[in-house]
Amino acid sequence: MFLHLLDNPHETAAIILFGIGFTSLMLQRNLIKKIIGFGMMDSAIYLFLAAKGYITGRTAPIVVDGVTSVEKYINPIPSGLVLTGIVVSVSVTSLMLALTVRLYRRYHTLDIDVITSLARKEEN
Amino acid sequence: MSDFWRNIPFFCIMLSICSAAFTSVMPRKIARGFCLTVITAIIVMSALLVSRMYGTRESYTFMMGHFPAPWGNEIRVGRLEALTALVFSIIMALSVLGGLMRIEEHVFEDKQPLYYVMIELLMAALLAEVYTNDLFTAYVFVEIMTLTACSLIMARSKGRTIVAATRYMIWNLMGSGLFLLGLTFLYGMTGHLLMSHIREQVDLIAAAGTYPRALTITIALMCVGLAIKSGLFPFHTWLPDCYGYSTPTSSAILSSLVSKGYIFLIVKIIYRVIGMETVAASGVTNVFFAMGLSGIIMGSVSAIREKDIRRMISFSSVAQIGYVFMGIGMASEAGMVASLFHVYVHGISKSMLFLAGNGLIEASSDSKLFRDLRGSGRRNPIAGLAFTVGSFSLVGIPFLGGFVSKVYFAKAAMSLNTAPMLSVLIVLAISAVLNTVYFIKTVITIYRVPMPEDPVHEPVKHRLGLENAALICLICVNFALGVMSQPVVEGIRAGLNMFA
Numbered sequence: 001m002f003l004h005l006l007d008n009p010h011e012t013a014a015i016i017l018f019g020i021g022f023t024s025l026m027l028q029r030n031l032i033k034k035i036i037g038f039g040m041m042d043s044a045i046y047l048f049l050a051a052k053g054y055i056t057g058r059t060a061p062i063v064v065d066g067v068t069s070v071e072k073y074i075n076p077i078p079s080g081l082v083l084t085g086i087v088v089s090v091s092v093t094s095l096m097l098a099l100t101v102r103l104y105r106r107y108h109t110l111d112i113d114v115i116t117s118l119a120r121k122e123e124n
Numbered sequence: 125m126s127d128f129w130r131n132i133p134f135f136c137i138m139l140s141i142c143s144a145a146f147t148s149v150m151p152r153k154i155a156r157g158f159c160l161t162v163i164t165a166i167i168v169m170s171a172l173l174v175s176r177m178y179g180t181r182e183s184y185t186f187m188m189g190h191f192p193a194p195w196g197n198e199i200r201v202g203r204l205e206a207l208t209a210l211v212f213s214i215i216m217a218l219s220v221l222g223g224l225m226r227i228e229e230h231v232f233e234d235k236q237p238l239y240y241v242m243i244e245l246l247m248a249a250l251l252a253e254v255y256t257n258d259l260f261t262a263y264v265f266v267e268i269m270t271l272t273a274c275s276l277i278m279a280r281s282k283g284r285t286i287v288a289a290t291r292y293m294i295w296n297l298m299g300s301g302l303f304l305l306g307l308t309f310l311y312g313m314t315g316h317l318l319m320s321h322i323r324e325q326v327d328l329i330a331a332a333g334t335y336p337r338a339l340t341i342t343i344a345l346m347c348v349g350l351a352i353k354s355g356l357f358p359f360h361t362w363l364p365d366c367y368g369y370s371t372p373t374s375s376a377i378l379s380s381l382v383s384k385g386y387i388f389l390i391v392k393i394i395y396r397v398i399g400m401e402t403v404a405a406s407g408v409t410n411v412f413f414a415m416g417l418s419g420i421i422m423g424s425v426s427a428i429r430e431k432d433i434r435r436m437i438s439f440s441s442v443a444q445i446g447y448v449f450m451g452i453g454m455a456s457e458a459g460m461v462a463s464l465f466h467v468y469v470h471g472i473s474k475s476m477l478f479l480a481g482n483g484l485i486e487a488s489s490d491s492k493l494f495r496d497l498r499g500s501g502r503r504n505p506i507a508g509l510a511f512t513v514g515s516f517s518l519v520g521i522p523f524l525g526g527f528v529s530k531v532y533f534a535k536a537a538m539s540l541n542t543a544p545m546l547s548v549l550i551v552l553a554i555s556a557v558l559n560t561v562y563f564i565k566t567v568i569t570i571y572r573v574p575m576p577e578d579p580v581h582e583p584v585k586h587r588l589g590l591e592n593a594a595l596i597c598l599i600c601v602n603f604a605l606g607v608m609s610q611p612v613v614e615g616i617r618a619g620l621n622m623f624a
Contacts, residue, residue, distance in 0.1 A: 081260060092293075
């Protein structure tokens, strides 16, 4: 029944990775593991996009030796999207890590549940 | 030359992005004045655009650098976009103005220029989301909005705000991950990123029935992703802490603009990218309908149980966002018009409630608990008045904005089948009672004569006229929306027709 998933192995792998990343982001209690989950989730989408843009037997759309025929190159738009996406996820990751550093300095733990309950006790 | 006004949306977005770069190197006071000037300029330009768009029935597309898609990037302007941009920029200006003293107090002095940088970037992201005609650009600005909103929360550096900001980021990252995945699927199926091109392809795909399951999953991913980010009911757990502990301007902006930006994007996706019939056929609107209804009840119940005024206002946001999604879930034009009008009304009332609540807290030795707020409306009369007007508006007293949107919700429900119609009317009735319980109780508390055993509160030390001016402006806008709702509602309706 699921054999047709093997027709598009890259896309299938990407979705499985996305699922792993998403559940770690949601369920892990350790903040660093959550950030790793986020990284996996976003990279999985980039894998999906790259796989969608690739056409077997063609090369990256950089003109060398004067070959300008469209038939020779892969679709460049998904690669452009991946680049933009990477920029976004780098900035998000750095902000998350900065937040984690501040929380760790304050509460000396990385467990989000413990941190939440400590913060509740601390003040109102 | 006569078409020069068509550049306004582009100017607005660029002005706020570029001024953010300049603001970062300015001293504190100049940064504040500059930020307010920029937002005022955006208000003036948007008002000009609205007056232009009310004179025409045609929307227009603006190609940046005159490159057609997929090389260039497009902006699309209709009556609804112009109106929304105007309302958003007015709320932004008044929210900043109303919380100026608290920003000085809560944000470190050397970080204050950066706070205004974030406000300008947020403004740019909001405007870009409202105007853009390209789905991937929308995604990028969704992320910019998430980052800036997070920094607005953590600008007040205490334990609870940092925890709240972290939880905000975690939920929002899940939301944007789902949205990006949906966008990728849609790109894979249609091969386009421009909204109008995707729409043509989606219509073909839906008619041919090529990818029925993939299309449903895509719609669900994008809509649920954005619903998580706007704080719809089962995904609202991050919301009360974020709104309840950050500085009042941040709370006002987060509840009345950031979540509304995502909702506007959902409306755009439903109308311009996928098409209402296809979305309704996928069943996603039914899910929104059910979540909206339960959000209305659960948000109000949680608000009643709160002892802290800021958290109570936050939980009331959950209920009000439930209304908006209920209207979207009706999958009819009337429901959508009611929802969009409620987006405006809630934006104005909620920013007013947060700012007025701050005024009351100031008059009660900085305590947010109801038992200390007794009589605070007498100690700070303008904040008391503004809180009363905001509460009455959300409860649905005539001559105020909230009444009009409730009338339109009830009207929209009349065209539904019996079971959904009855559930809308029953929930509206229950929610009116619940709203009355927590809002009117608060209004009575703030006007009560203090008892002899109550602590004596110092009168408010500083009185900046600007804060009161902002509250008075918000009161006036709220009355204006309630009394002269007709042009706004007609504008929304015409704008939705221009969408297609």
